[in-house]
Amino acid sequence: MFDFLFEYRGVIVGTIFVALIAAVIWAFFYGRKLIRTEKNDAVFGNPARALGGWHWVITGVSAILIVWLYFSWDAARAFHPKAANELCQVAKLSSAVNPIRSTFPLEKEFLKGTSLLVRENAQLSELEERVERLGFSETEKAKAKETIDLMRAAITGMTSPEYLDAETSSQFKSIEARIDDLTAKLADENYPGEPTTEQVAAAEKNARWGDSGNEIPNAPASPRGYKFDAAAKEMKSIASDFSKIRNKNENFLAQIEKLKAQIASLDELAQASPGVDELLVQNRADFVKGLTRVLRRVDDGNIFPPDALNNVQAALVKLDDEQKSQQGGLRFYDTFMMPGGQITSGSSSCSEQGSGRWLPKPSDTLRTFARISNPEIGYKGYPLLWYKMKPFGEMVDFVLPDFISSLVPGKFPRHDENGIVTPNFKSKVHDIVTGNFESFKVPMPSGHVWDSLLRVLAGLFFGIILGVPLGLFMGLSRFSKGFFDPMIELYRPVPPLAWAPLILTIFGIGDDGKIFLLFMVAFAIMVISARTGATGTHLSKIHAAHSLGATNRQILRKVILPNSLPEILTGIRIAIGVCWGTLVAAEMLAGTTGIGFVENVARKQSDYEIIWTTIIILGLLGLLFDLMMRWIIDKVIPWRGKG
């Protein structure tokens, strides 16, 4: 059935998206109508104005889902499943143009040559300042400064139009012509002609958008796609030729040779200086290294006269315009339906970037959730939440302590000469308490969610069992308050995760450590809430109970405990929340099962859908717990706030 849903997910997601928008609009107008008719709403500040409002719940949920569908590009995929493939071809062209584009101040502030010039000159100034601190003699200093000046002259020489040789100029002209040619081709309806059979075959082999991970179908599959794909290929070769152009005229080459010789002699000077401090020698070597580095960059010849590239830039702008107009409606689809990022083309394939990447699409998340919910698959070979048939003996083993068998009189049997062991009463008891007997099987829940749940409940259980009595006594006795308060107040403010490494070391990565950590969290909260409850008991209630003949023990159980219940239950509610947070973090640190473990593995694999799924599971479980606690509070302490 799920395959069927997946087949039509475009239609389904689209319908849901439209329905959600309709729901938001309806709820908004319904809310406005209600404001006009509700009598309570006349007075601002009346708390009754906050009553009801379930339609706003619908609006809120719808808004979240709309934002999710929109920013994960699920809506975009639903309404136009082929957009990604076409945008992938567009991205191919863009990334092919990029090496040329980055030369020009189109997206950046400065021409590339300008930036290089500024940077090299800044470096040279810095090196010049350093000359003074190198302990050179005056002549040596003069030589160093001369080198720096020579380097400056070489850079300036590159920017001078009169030194630009004819060959380089013609290369620029050729590039310009080829870009213009490509622009014309892009405008041509028939370019690049009919697709070849290989291209058609590749297009048919394309997976659909989102069929696997966040990859995008790569091969062009539409007329527009073929056009951009072909243009990208041509552009690649143009860009490659462009990047080979160097500003290396005769004059420049001569200057570079001279500079190389200068720096070599400076290097000798720096090395052969007896009696100079070792640190200073090191500094001199660094200075020469810095000069060499600048020289190497200048030698690349990437700085051109200021106006030499104007025509290429103009051609590029024309190409950009044509490219944009050829995209047509696709551009608007990209801008408005795929917010927060774009599709980019890497060396081998296209992928979603931005929110399309890290915010998994709801439909994909649902599919992943359904996949890992399947107990046959699960996650890392362990289901999320399922049941397992377990022999009854295991439970007996868990409940009965093993030492019972040691208490039985007699000795455990030994094997005889024939290697046979005859069981006696003592060994039979031992078999029972260790669960070593044939027994029927009982279905028991198991899975990542169940494991996490069990840990939380175990920690909470021990926290309550020990924390509540201690808290009550601390509320009633000067001794226990004074004695236990420092211990609890010292460990409680420490974030539980700070304890985690220590506790996981002591108890190991199994359940014990996590349960103990959760116990620590729950214990402190329960102590404090029970204590607050006990100290909050109205004195006249205690007096009344005394004069009605209750003993101290009876007063504790029949008056103080029920009177503290509201605080205790509130404490449990808080403890559940904190325990969840701590548990997931602890499971991320160590462990082989649990929701935190799932998320940790998914994080290492950058599997955003699984991460998202675990987040949703955690959110829903938290909500479930809180609703349950609210229900319990309503049932158990209906008198709360009314005493």
Add this chain to the structure above:
Amino acid sequence: MSDLVAKDLSMVFDVGSGGQVHALNNINFTLKSGELLSVLGPSGCGKTTLLNIIAGFNHPTSGGVYLGDEEIKGPGVNRGMVFQQGALFEWLTVSENVDFGLRMKGTDPKKSRKMVDEWLDIVGLAGFGDVPTYQLSGGMQQRIALARCLINDPDLILMDEPLGALDALTREKMQSLVLKIWKETGKTIMIITHSVEEALLLGERLFVMAPRPGRIHKEYNLPFADRGVTEDTRDIKNGDDFIHTREEILTMIWDMEEEIMGQV
């Protein structure tokens, strides 16, 4: 039944920076079995301290209180208490509240069930047994408190401003109820109140206490409580002698208050 005797009762509280407050100073009185005593006085005159000592919640600095031959050393079942408000156990129902003392003693549930029904009937709450107490009005809650105290059959009933938080109408009804119970059960009752009218109407005997140090300033023996059992309480309150006594006591308390203000 036995008499309540206070002998040279003094209570001194230490307050901050070495000061002392004489909450009670040499109190001596005897309350005979079956008498109804009301205690009146401005705030800070030690009424509640006196009550707490008799109840056994506080130990006097010197002197002692005796119920019959026995000195009072701590709280006990023979002295029932009714508080102003907030002393009901709101997690229990009406009958569970009334039942509380019997359950603590371990009385047979069948027997106690019957007694609870009887007492609920006496205080006019028949049929309310299974209702949670927080759903009832203030007057009804005080009826429960009365029944809860009386079901234990104490020798002495101590009431600490039991009707203080009630509205005027409910208060009058409750005053009649207290008188009715007093007459029918013949219990010794000591009632502390702020209201002069209430003290006059309910008190067979009346102590007007004065502060700094807390002492019994004047003692009255009054006929109104006896009459209140049979006559209409409104008529009694409108009688000349009632009004006369009321004005006398009011003046007395006014003077005391002024004296306190003067000291400050």
